[in-house]
Amino acid sequence: MTSPHRPASHGIPRPRVWAPLHYPGFATLFIGYSVSSLGNGMSAVAVAWLAIELAHGHGAGLLIGEAVAAYTLPGVLVALGASRVLKCLDPRLIILVDAIFRAVSLALIAGLALTDTLSPILYVSLLGCSSLFGLLGIAGDLAATTELLPSELHVAANSLNSVTSFSASIGGPAVAGVLIAALGPGLVFAIDAATYVLLAGAVLASRRYQPPTPIVKSSSAGIRDGLRALWRFPALGAITLLCVIFYGLYGPVEVAVPLYVSSVLHASASVLGGYWTVFALGATLDALGATSIQRFGLWRMTIAAVAAWGVCLIPLGFTTSAVIGFIAMSVGGLVYGPFIPLKKTIIQRSAPGELLTQVAAASGVFTVSASPVGAALGGPLVAALGARATLAFSGLATVTTALVAVAVLLAYRRRTRKLSGDR
Incomplete structure (x- = not known):
């Protein structure tokens, strides 16, 4: 099943898997994505653990479920009504918006958790805010790869991004476990927020290296x-x-x-x-x-x-x-x-x-x-x-x-x- 808008997969030469990193715009964005993926891997542990601490032994399972859902599902609802965002922003600006929302929301969670002023309701609400543009960020990342690279390098680029995500799921939880045991989950949220600040910087840098293509109205x-x-x-x-x-x-x-x-x-x-x-x-x-x-x-x-x-x-x-x-x-x-x-x-x-x-x-x-x-x-x-x-x-x-x-x-x-x- 192929489209007339793209070449079929048959006959595509096999590029080296690292070839996309020769393109400065993609390489810069990839570095930011890699760092934020590690932060996501750490938050996989921190989200549930902070919910357990905030529950104080009462309804911890319910709060964990609410926290995990809030960290994912609001982005689906926003995407359904995001016509103007999709039409007016290029893919990398969508990634930037997602990174900013996540950085600010996660930083607020970190600050309130470290000062013992975070309530369960506020926690779930801030997690929901952090994920508002999550699905659009995923879509923007996929489209940005197409914008930054020729078609024969798309599989290699997607492979590199997938490796980063899988690697983060190995190292992130382990690092988070050590940090939580020593200093509490608030610090992990602060680090996760910082990784999204770096992603935002990578987006801006990539736009310098490779300006976006004109948006088709x-x-x-x-x-x-x-x-x-x-x-x-x-x-x-x-x-x-x-x-x-x-x-x-x-x-x-x-x-x-x-x-x-x-x-x-x-x-x-x-x-x-x-x-x-x-x-x-x-x-x-x-x-x-x-x-x-x-x-x-x-x-x-x-x-x-x-x-x-x-x-x-x-x-x-x-x-x-x-x-x-x-x-x-x-x-x-x-x-x-x-x-x-x-x-x-x-x-x-x-x-x-x-x-x-x-x-x-x-x-x-x-x-x-x-x-x-x-x-x-x-x-x-x-x-x-x-x-x-x-x-x-x-x-x-x-x-x-x-x-x-x-x-x-x-x-x-x-x-x-x-x-x-x-x-």
Whole structure:
């Protein structure tokens, strides 16, 4: 599924994965993104831990849920009504707006936490403010990559960004744990705020190195254009639907794995941490592999990553061996690693250039919400089936999704060839 607005993936030369860093604008933005990703990795621990401290033993679980949701979901609502922002700002300015909102909100949380004047309501409210432009920032990052680099370097650039995110999920929580134990979560929020200040500086510097391209004015509403494009361009709708199902089926895994470790393996939290660490390590190592495997076809390898992750989950439903679990999670990380850079590249090459930011935001409205919704449904599913059966179900359903995607892809390509022959 390719678009007439972008070249097909076949025949694209294999650039070196570090080639995008030769472009000053992208390299500068990448440094800022890398630093802010580390801050995000640290906040993954700090958000929940500060909620526990603020709850004082009363309703900690509820406050954690509210805090995690506030740190993600408001950006989806803002994106739905952000037509003017999408039309009037270039992608890097959208990233700048997101960075400023996050830096100010997180700095306020840090200051209030360090002075013991932060209330639970104010905490959740400030987390919500910090995420207002989060989804638009993701869309802006995807569009900025397209603006700053030639198309043959998009996979490499997306791979580098994915490696940064995966690496942050390894090192960030570990650093945050040490800092929280020594000085409390307020300091972690202060550091996270500082990383977004650096990202804002990187955005401004990148605009000096490579000025933005002129914005194409449009009389229609931005986000609505993006939503229409998901329907008009088969590749955009298909990759969004695949991600929604894939992430939705991943949601219950986040609920089932901790219970699998505690109730099935009767193991400690260190085993749970080890599972996610080996997954993140595998994903970090193989995200760079997207640059090499793209020659086999973006869609083929994206669907293969979905199927392979499902296969890795299935053994967890039929074993009580922690060792097999470590093997499954590490291999799962390896096969999952290329998925994000490949799916980003499909969007970049399938969307009309003037609508890329709108399309990325419209797609994110559905995909960003999928995993939290899946996790919410995972609780009742685990209660009904148990942790092992839930993991096996998620794995089998994921493999089935990949098989259906293969059938749809083949049918689409047969139909396209037939229409071309009729002409």
